[in-house]
Amino acid sequence: MQSSRQSQLQAIADSLRQLSDSPLYAYRVEHNYAPVAGEGDAHASIMLIGEAPGEWEAKSGRPFVGASGRLLDSLLQSIGFQRSDVFITNVVKDRPPENRAPTTAEIQFYAPFLRQQIVVIQPRIFATLGRFAMEFLFGFFGLPVKGQKISKLHGTHLEAEASYGKVTIVPLYHPAVALYNTAQRETLETDFRLLKQVMEEVG
Numbered sequence: 001m002q003s004s005r006q007s008q009l010q011a012i013a014d015s016l017r018q019l020s021d022s023p024l025y026a027y028r029v030e031h032n033y034a035p036v037a038g039e040g041d042a043h044a045s046i047m048l049i050g051e052a053p054g055e056w057e058a059k060s061g062r063p064f065v066g067a068s069g070r071l072l073d074s075l076l077q078s079i080g081f082q083r084s085d086v087f088i089t090n091v092v093k094d095r096p097p098e099n100r101a102p103t104t105a106e107i108q109f110y111a112p113f114l115r116q117q118i119v120v121i122q123p124r125i126f127a128t129l130g131r132f133a134m135e136f137l138f139g140f141f142g143l144p145v146k147g148q149k150i151s152k153l154h155g156t157h158l159e160a161e162a163s164y165g166k167v168t169i170v171p172l173y174h175p176a177v178a179l180y181n182t183a184q185r186e187t188l189e190t191d192f193r194l195l196k197q198v199m200e201e202v203g
Contacts, residue, residue, distance in 0.1 A: 005042035008120045012113055013037035016093050023106055024094035034061035038089025038117060046199060047123040048072070049114070050090045050174060051132035052102045058095035063088045068175040072129075075175065075188060079196035087121055089114065091136050102132060111136070122164045124202050127195055130174030137169055155191040157198050168202060170195050 016035040019025055028035065036053040039062055056066035064072050073083055092102040092110045114136070128134040131150045138145060141160035145153065153171045160167050172195070178185035 003042060005120050009037070009042055009117065012116050012120070016113060019094075022094060022109060023103075024092075024096060027097055028058070028094050031058070033058035033095055035093045036061055036063050036090060036095075037093060037113070038063055038087060040083065040087035041085060042087070042121060044085065044087040044121060044123055045202070046086045046125040046127060046195075047118070047121060048086055048088045048127045048129060049133040049137070050088075050129040052090050052092035052106075053095045054099050055095065063090060064175075067179055071175040071178060071185075071188075075192045078189060079192050079199075087117075087123065089117060091133050107132065107136065115140070119163070122162070124165075124167055125195075125199060126167060126169045128169065128171050130172075130176075134169075134171045141167070141169070143169075154187070155194050157194070168198055170198055 013035075016037050019035070022028075027033070036057050050064065053063065054066055054068070056069075057063055063069070072088075076083060076086070091114055092106050093113055094110075096102050096106065118140075126137055128137055134150055134153065137143075141162070143158060143160055145158065150171055150173065154173050155171075157168050157170045160169055170191070172191050173184060173188055175188065178188045
């Protein structure tokens with residue numbers, strides 16, 4: 001029997017499938033793609049948030065299953081976690097054409113679904129994967145660092161106040177930047193070690 005949180009997350013996923021008024025719906029239907037709501041533990045203490053699904057994600061309906069996803073799985077395993085231990089999602093839940101960056105209108109359209117997921121799961125730690133997720137959460141929590149660059153903030157952690165209590169945000173580079181750049185991969189590995197430290201402190 002599904003937990004209440006799982007049922008609520010399933011309802012969010014079901015509603016995403018019906019989004020004919022989405023600016024990305026026609027592109028989804030044309031290519032026989034699926035929306036990507038997210039997956040993982042409904043009671044996870046950590047939520048990882050990317051920007052939008054890529055082609056492999058849109059074909060499978062699952063987040064981070066391409067090359068970036070394999071690297072993300074490896075990074076999680078390096079700090080003793082499996083994908084099933086966390087919840088992984090994106091700000092935008094449908095694939096933008098040609099993997100372009102999501103537009104402001106698309107982010108605004110899908111934002112309520114991510115907000116609902118946050119309220120349901122109530123994570124204590126957010127790891128943002130890339131600039132768009134970082135900027136979204138800074139705005140969501142009203143942090144004064146909004147507008148600062150990820151190159152300055154990656155690998156740090158910031159405190160914020162959610163409706164359910166204190167939370168910690170750890171900005172990280174998107175795994176895609178490290179696929180062909182050894183230096184960036186080392187940066188991500190270092191930043192994930194910080195993420196583990198934050199998780200141990202938060203408990």
